[in-house]
Each structure stands twice: as structure tokens, then as C-alpha cells.
Amino acid sequence: AQSVTQPDIHITVSEGASLELRCNYSYGATPYLFWYVQSPGQGLQLLLKYFSGDTLVQGIKGFEAEFKRSQSSFNLRKPSVHWSDAAEYFCAAWWGGGADGLTFGKGTHLIIQP
Amino acid sequence: EPEVTQTPSHQVTQMGQEVILRCVPISNHLYFYWYRQILGQKVEFLVSFYNNEISEKSEIFDDQFSVERPDGSNFTLKIRSTKLEDSAMYFCASSRTSGRVMSTDTQYFGPGTRLTVL
Numbered sequence: 001a002q003s004v005t006q007p008d009i010h011i012t013v014s015e016g017a018s019l020e021l022r023c024n025y026s027y028g029a030t031p032y033l034f035w036y037v038q039s040p041g042q043g044l045q046l047l048l049k050y051f052s053g054d055t056l057v058q059g060i061k062g063f064e065a066e067f068k069r070s071q072s073s074f075n076l077r078k079p080s081v082h083w084s085d086a087a088e089y090f091c092a093a094w095w096g097g098g099a100d101g102l103t104f105g106k107g108t109h110l111i112i113q114p
Numbered sequence: 115e116p117e118v119t120q121t122p123s124h125q126v127t128q129m130g131q132e133v134i135l136r137c138v139p140i141s142n143h144l145y146f147y148w149y150r151q152i153l154g155q156k157v158e159f160l161v162s163f164y165n166n167e168i169s170e171k172s173e174i175f176d177d178q179f180s181v182e183r184p185d186g187s188n189f190t191l192k193i194r195s196t197k198l199e200d201s202a203m204y205f206c207a208s209s210r211t212s213g214r215v216m217s218t219d220t221q222y223f224g225p226g227t228r229l230t231v232l
Contacts, residue, residue, distance in 0.1 A: 004156075036223070043118060044157075044205065044223035090157060100170040101147065101159025102221060 002026060004093050006105035013081050014113045021076040021108050023091030031093035033074040034102065035065055038088045047089075050074060061085070086112045116140040118224035120206050126230045127196055135191045135227045137206030145169070146189045147207040147221060148181065157205065163189065196231045203228050 003026045013019050025031055032051050036044040048059025055067040065076045074091060088109050092102040119138045127133050139146050148160040162169040163181050178200075180192045189208075193200055207221040 034220075041123075041225060043120075043225040044207075046220055046222070049220065092157075100145070100162035101149070101172065102157075103159070104149075104157035106154075106156045 002031075002093070002095050002103050004091055004103050004105040006089075006091055006108050008108045009106070010109045010111065012111040012113055015083055016080050019076075019078045019081045019085070019110070021089050021091075021110070023074045023076065023105060024072050025074065025093045026072065029095060030069060031095040031103075033065075033067060034092040034094075035059065035063070035074075035076050036090045036092060037061075038090065038107075040087075044090060047076070081110075081112055083112045083114070086110055116222075118206055118208055118222050120204075120224040120227050122227060123225065124228045124230070126232065129198060129231055130195050133193050133196055133229065135193075135204050135206075135229070137189045137191075137224055138187050139189055139206065139208030140222055141187070143208035143210050143222075145209045145211065146181075146183070147209075148191045149205040149207065149223075150174070150202040151205070151226075152199075152202045160191075193229075196229075198231050201229055201231045 005024045007022050034049045035047040037047050038044050047063050048057045048065055050057045050067045057065050063078050065074055067074050088107045090107045091105040094102050121136045146163045149157050151157045159172050161171040161175045178194050182190050203226045205226045206224045209221045
């Protein structure tokens with residue numbers, strides 16, 4: 001079955017340090033891939049998406065993600081985190097084939113230490 | 115920037131009661147969706163809606179659930195007789211084009227309604 005895995009439930013990073021959040025997808029065919037962020041009381045905001053082409057995708061708020069077909073991964077990165085980056089991050093995928101809905105991972109809760 | 119809004123932000127209800135969750139999608143969007151997230155679990159797709167009818171629904175979306183676009187702006191999710199296991203965060207989303215042709219489109223999400231069934 002199609003699935004998205006975010007292996008880290010919580011990640012703690014010091015302010016100013018680099019960040020990498022992991023995401024893996026299953027089911028052979030390459031899906032369209034998304035990263036969403038949810039701050040407390042806010043909706044799911046799209047950070048970036050990958051459909052095709054350049055495997056390094058730039059998003060908002062200084063985030064980027066790299067698609068690696070060989071590893072079925074789409075990891076999110078940021079070179080230097082800010083306290084305002086503390087939030088829940090969701091990786092999602094869409095495989096098409098007549099389906100409308102996105103398949104989400106469980107999310108990674110990012111904590112920023114001062 | 116246009117955004118999806120949802121009301122209420124938190125709803126508490128007794129088991130067996132009917133609840134209606136409301137969403138106002140982005141105004142020029144044509145496709146609407148409901149997702150839910152049970153605490154500690156994944157965000158799950160419930161249903162998509164286009165042209166006043168259900169486009170796709172998941173196995174979660176059983177006869178207890180219904181969706182409606184009662185006017186030109188609102189999109190609602192009704193749960194007829196709530197169960198304890200319906201307690202979750204419910205997200206509404208909208209997009210300009212169908213999820214089936216998502217080559218360039220994106221689903222925009224609202225802030226969610228937290229439903230607590232006692």
C-alpha cells in the first residue's frame with residue numbers, strides 16, 4: 001500500500017544549527033511530493049513541492065528539499081534554523097491514478113533550543 | 115493572501131449527537147477536501163468534492179459522514195451520530211484543479227477544527 005514515513009517523531013535543534021527532516025515513500029512509482037508546516041493554531045502551510053525536474057527544490061522560509069529516487073526519500077533541510085521554525089512538519093505524497101487525496105506522514109515535531 | 119477558514123476551532127459534543135463542521139474554501143477554487151488527524155496519528159484523507167458531488171471518498175467516510183456545499187462559499191462536513199473515535203482534528207482543503215491532475219496545483223489547508231466527543 002502507498003505510504004509515507006517520517007521516522008522522527010520529535011527533533012530538537014539549537015537555534016542557528018542546521019536541520020534535516022527525513023521523509024520516505026513507498027510503492028514503486030514516484031509520487032508528487034510535498035512538505036507542509038503547521039504552527040500552533042494555524043493551518044497546514046505548503047513549504048515546497050516536487051513534481052519533476054531538478055531534484056533540489058527551494059521553498060519558502062529558507063527551506064529546501066532533495067528528492068532521491070534511489071532512496072525513495074524527500075528530506076527537508078534548512079541551513080540555519082530560527083526559533084520561529086518550531087512547528088509540526090508533514091511530508092505528503094500524491095500518486096495519482098485517479099486518487100484525489102494526499103497521503104501524509106505522521107509528522108515531525110521540531111523543537112528549537114535557545 | 116487568500117486562505118481557507120474553518121469554524122469552529124474547537125467543538126465539544128456528546129456521543130450520539132450530530133455535528134457540522136464548516137469551511138470556507140478559497141473563492142476561486144473548485145475542488146474541496148476533508149481530512150482528519152486522530153491525535154498521534156497521520157493526517158488521513160476523507161473525501162473530495164467537485165461540482166456539487168463527491169469525487170472520491172476513503173473507507174473512513176462511511177454513512178455517518180456527509181458533505182455539502184449549501185451556498186456559494188461554505189463547505190460542510192456533517193457527522194450524524196458521533197462516536198468517541200470521531201475525536202480528531204478535521205482539516206478542510208481546497209484547490210483550483212482536481213487532485214487527479216495535480217501536476218501544477220496545490221491543496222491549501224485550513225487551520226482545522228478540533229472535535230472532542232465525550
